[in-house]
Amino acid sequence: MKRINGKILLIGYGNPGRLDDGLGPAFASKISMMRLNNVTVEIGYQLAVEHAEMISNYDVVIFADASVSGSEPYQFTDVEPTLDASFSTHSVSPSSIMGLAQNIFHAKTEAYLLTIRGYEFDDFGERLSPQATENLHSGIHFLKSALGTTSYEVKS
Amino acid sequence: MPGKITLEIDGVQIEADQGQYLIDAADNAGVYIPRLCHKPGLEPYGSCRLCTVVVNGRHCSACTTPVANNMVVENATENLQDFRKMIVEMLFVEGNHFCMFCEKSGNCELQGIAYRLGITAPQFPYLWTKKEVDASHPDILIDHNRCILCARCVRTSKDLDGKHVFDFTERGDKKKISVNSSARLAGTDVDITDQALDSCPVGALLRKREGYQVPVGQRLYDLKPIGTNIESPSTDNDKK
């Protein structure tokens, strides 16, 4: 059982122009609207190496992303830092970012990945599928309680 | 002195003056109901429909509905917020709103409401209508691309400036603001000091050559979302 506290950075990423790929940004903007004191929200198309520096200034980072095949409605996992280079320059994985943050900025940041299950990715449009929207709400509900007093269990 | 009455908005009791419009009563009580065409001091108009609320089970616009004792009002429900999002998105796709370079960015009520409602991009396809810019006046400019047809300039010019510089012509999707001259804005008696110019919620009616004077970070809605001044009038700038 863990509890999330401290200075928190939430990075929601994905392409809102690609249907459910926009789950990350949608999640982040919803959280941002709650204007929580200890949470800073960052929204982007993808993770970039610059995020490593930013992350190192926080106690906790939560990456929010869409998943094409993860469990429903969402999955919440620890992020293990790695520096293997299995990535393309165009996008960097949360574990690579954490590897960078640890390796070059000596970050002690705890990192979690919240992947919200999406269903439609292969089209263009700025909207979420109905099921993805529901999953998004479950995710928000989960994070709200995780940030509150209720504790949560880390699934792996 | 009009009598006080009580009503309920989203489960909270508020007090209001008899004869007040619902939106004004909500403002006084620190409850923000989104709006674009409504502006204190002007006759209620009810065109944008953003302030649609549910009063005793019926949908109506808060800016044109007088308060009544024991009224039960729904305002910030998910359903109504969804409707409002759709309305704002419709305004975005109807016009050509390029916030990215609009000089009203940061001070624009349409943009402010879009941010407040969490709109990043409209779900409706853009209509890509061709609209013109009337820059004929030496000091004032109308950019029809950004006009949301709220009639604030029409009403301000008529009721506060004592002129009748603006009015609507055409109907339906062709409806647009026109001016009191056969020779565009330059032919009217509009003046740079007219209050009508300040009434525009978007970047449609502008004083020329004044854009971008306020640096990013110091604009109206850079620090606090639109509506904050209604929700917490005392804390002016330090809302986190």
Add this chain to the structure above:
Amino acid sequence: MVASNTNPKSKRIVIQPVTRVEGHGKVTILLDENNKVKQARLHIVEFRGFERFIQGRPFWEMPVVVQRLCGICPVSHHLCAAKAIDQIVGGENLTPPAEKLRRLMHYGQTFQSHSLHFFHLASPDLLFGFNADPSIRNIIGVAAEYPELAKQGILMRKFGQEVIKATSGKKIHGTGAIPGGMNKNLSIHERDELLKDIDQMVQWSHGALNIAKNYTLEHMDTALEFGTFESNHMSIIREDGAMDLYNGGLRAIDKDGNKIFDHVDNQKYTDIIAEEVKNWSYMKFPFIKSIGTENGWYRVGPLSRVNTCDFIDTPEAEAARIEFKDITGGKPNHLTLAYHWARMIEVLHSIEKIKELLHDPDLQGKDLVTKGDRRDEGIGVIEAPRGTLFHHYKVNKDDQVTMCNLIVSTTSNNEAMNRAVQKVAEDHLSGQPEITEGMLNHVEVATRAYDPCLSCATHDMAQMPLKVTLLNVDGQVIDERIKQ
């Protein structure tokens, strides 16, 4: 971004009008009957819709509108348009605070853009070699192998962005420059925040410069071969011949360093430069009028600027320039790969300039806007990170833009990039009708040296997807490879 990004359909490119234009490079190589390179072309998908789009818009919007052309170097467009619009309002003789604030913004931009390019794109090639496994030849690989360097790269870029934010309100697409001046000065607080890191930045800039310099010196054989050819060079130049990235007259030199023209008033650029349209590229091909379309093409950017200037007015960058010029005995340097070295000289120059400016009390000045006689035409020229940038506007009496012409830096390097691609293709095809990984890499590296800004609306990294197509003599596709 999808967590498991293996979906093959994600390679599709769909372009929506105006709102989203994705850039990508496309190379077509045409072979002759002996499988020798007959022609190689770099096609660039760049819609030049802006010139039309902004017709009828009020002129004061220009600096804010046109910066949207680019997510990488918007400040260059912002300032270049502002310089042109200054002339419309008769405010081109900026107040000292305004001019210095704009310069600060511009040097911040150059510093961050060059840093980004060097650390993210060039350093993996330089540190690991072009033929290294692509899975390590990237910024993460650099981070794993050279963590200190990666950290410097990230923080240098961040510093440049902070300079931009302090002067324009935002890291990207701010509004600082307005007609005839600036809308804000630099507060003491903002200044002090930047000063905290300045010496560190100067030091790291030296480090980056050394990597680029040493690489070039150690790999002179490769560099000489690598997409290298002689050419004309152009840039703006200060009155006394010093390098100036913000303001000056136009100077062009030929391959031997002879001046083709010098200190030409920006306002007369159409007397010396014309543009040619070719049917296979959306880009135009500018050329020096006096020489003509065939041989009048020229290069711009860091290499050209170091070649054209007589000196640099900051001591440490000047020392680096002298060292650079020694390699060619004072003659122009034509090595495509020397762009990286020249770029790092400019990084050093920029940070020296930033330091100098931060100590100038004028930055806290309050006299920020000036105006004079209204004009109907304005031309702005600036040295953007990638090279000389022209913005030309005409305005009607109602203050609406009636004409706009932009010559962006990448356009000027168009011919050069095509030559580089052709040269690399010739060198690496060696008679076999297939595209090898090495060739793909070399084509990429050759174009990358010019830091082409193709991804105007793609994401925040200057990565360019590249598609190389090999055609046989009959025009049939015999091989095609895509490099993401």
Add this chain to the structure above:
Amino acid sequence: MTDSIECMVEVACKKVGCDPTRLLDVLISIQSRSQCINNETIDLIAGHLKTPRVQIESVVSFYTFLSKEPKGKIAIYLSSDVIDMLKGAEEVAAAFTDELGIEFGQVTDDGNFSLDWTSCIGMSDQAPAALINGTVVTELNVEKSRQIIRELKIHMDPDSLVKEAGDGNNSNPLIHSMVRNNIHEKGPIIFGLLNRGDAIRKAVRMSPVEVIRALKASRLRGRGGAGFPCGMKWEYTRAAKADCKYIICNADEGEPGTFKDRVLLTELPDRIFAGMTIAAYAIGATEGILYLRAEYVYLLNFLEEILQRRRVDGLLGQNIANCEGFHFDIRIQLGAGAYICGEETALISSAEGKRGDPKNRPPFPAQSGYLGYPTSVNNCETLSCVTKILEEGSASFSMHGNRQSTGTKLISISGDCTHPGVYEVDFGISLRELLNLAGAQSPEAVQVGGPSGQLVGVDDFERKICFDDLPTGGSIMVFDASRDLLQIVRQFMDFFVEESCGYCTPCRVGNVILKNGMERIIKGNGEPQDLVQFKQTAEMMKSCSRCGLGQTSWKPVITSLNNFPSLYAEKIQIDPDGFQRSFDLKEAVRLSESITGRVSTHSHQK
């Protein structure tokens, strides 16, 4: 020439006492005489009426039959209604175009002819039909259309086109029209026998309160569509305190497919006027207005004559029916072409000489209506029922129909049936019975209540025509299996886009979005998401629109989607490659190519 325009404007303005609230009359008069209201004319009117010119321009541009650009000396308006379209309006249009050598929206070089489309002109039972300077020409076909133009070119007199007048009063010299009544079923209320003047005489023997009580007892509900109890409306208007009140008769039946008021106005105008007079007595009004839609201008002289006769007979004017102190008169306000003016508050705006924008409610017209005075607006048919109720008592009325919907209903049936026309039937009749009466051989779909009603299929044919099952203001359009329902739905959306006043966002933009969506689907570019979006958009329009137009205009889309889902399912396809089907790459790069001045030889492949 200029002199005469100045003169004409002066005469027109003085005729209404330079009263700006009578602007519409001025504009209609000038339009018909000089074929346009141009900038110069607007300035002249502005001077006479002391009104800002932009306000006049605003009104001119609002109405279909007013225009700033000159129309032809002979202005032809062809009805674009769905029924006209399925009866061959497009071929007729082609014939006109061909004969005149101009496209729709254009004027011939000699200024003699102009061609335009217009929304339903109330002739769906004899479609396709057109208005030629107000003269109605019906049952057009290619040959007839060609003949009409050839003839007009010679005599330039639309009235001469009426070779054979229609039945009943259509042959009255004051009407002289080829329109036919097509009354196929006469019921006991509307078409029942009546003695002229009796109802009024009975009414004035009662107190106003007793009149209202009689109406409430009859449970008469408004026939315009909303079904508001008539007695209650009058009671509210009566209760409002004011020194002046108005009764307005809504004779602006614009709902496509309805034409029953046309027949009432032609054959039974006395009953309408009697109903208005009774209303005036009940609510205390001294003035009445019959708001006549522009399309029925051919009835104007006839109706004026009827009014004149009633004045002579003491049924209008001072001390009506010898009732001391009961003074009341009626004027006819002509409309100028706008569907929205059928909405009661928009109608009031229009009668006030303004744009036909609906008004905010509250206040309701009963409190603050025409010129701010308490006003009751009732439909022609409702007022005709009033006359009958006063004459024969509430009970004889309410014995017809059912509990919620008493009396009879006038129905206009058009489309795929052998006897299109007007039917007076008891409320509660099933749709199937009605279809049988009209000789609909093989109906597949029926639009009940016009576009703002519902499109129903065979499964719904047993449903009853009444307020709480299948309500209709009178329009029933029948479609057989040969009809493309999606196209019909799209045409209905075209109609709403054209006719929305544009005041509020949900209606102004929502209709365009639905229309564009229908076009995407018809082209085969629809996606499942479009249907979800239709429903969301409709829900918002229903809840947030300012007046009944936007609150119901989504219905063609949604009712067809609910009742004929397979039509949509067939058109919706998911692209095998996952592409967005509506995205046209060629089209998207076209502008860029035109700007760059070149066609890409390496255009992007999908």
